Amino acid sequence: SRNTLEMIRKCGDEPHIVEYLKCPPTRLLLRQLIARMGVSVRDVIREKGTPFQELGLGDPSLSDDQLLDAIIDHPSLIERPIVVTPLGVRLCRPSEAVLDILPSRANESFVKEDGEKV
Incomplete structure (x- = not known):
């Protein structure tokens, strides 16, 4: 901001x-940042203005790996x-x-x- x-x-x-958006982070970097922040993968997912709903990312059964896959494919999901x-x-x-x-x-x-x- x-x-x-x-x-x-x-x-x-x-x-x-x-x-x-031009140079998205790698899966490894995302995992490292999330670990250093002490938050969950879900905590770094942006909902507003992203494909969050259409990808069904609100589904609580999705694993961290599935959520990371979505973030890698759609970097706009990064909060x-x-x-x-x-x-x-x-x-x-x-x-x-x-x-x-x-x-x-x-x-x-x-x-x-x-x-x-x-």
């Missing part, structure tokens, strides 16, 4: 942005933004979750695009 990017920049870092820093990996929803893994926090409060102060 733009808010997450701005928070990273405000802390003095320029993020490296991965264009996941975002996923941020990696030396302090950890987070799915930054809400955007202020990024503050937990930034090496240095901004001294001033941050105002999101919608006017909410963080």
Whole structure:
């Protein structure tokens, strides 16, 4: 999200942005990121604006491997933004979750695009 990017920049870092639709992550990288975040495969699947429903991904009987197959075939299913820093990996929803893994926090409060102060 733009808010997450701005928070990273405000802390003095320029993020490296991965264009996941042009260069999708491998199955191995996805597994590593999910493990480092300590979440399930389902937690990193985006429903809105994706083929989630038409692929039947809400079916609780689907295995992690089946879900990963769908993500590999349809990278738009990856929930975002996923941020990696030396302090950890987070799915930054809400955007202020990024503050937990930034090496240095901004001294001033941050105002999101919608006017909410963080």
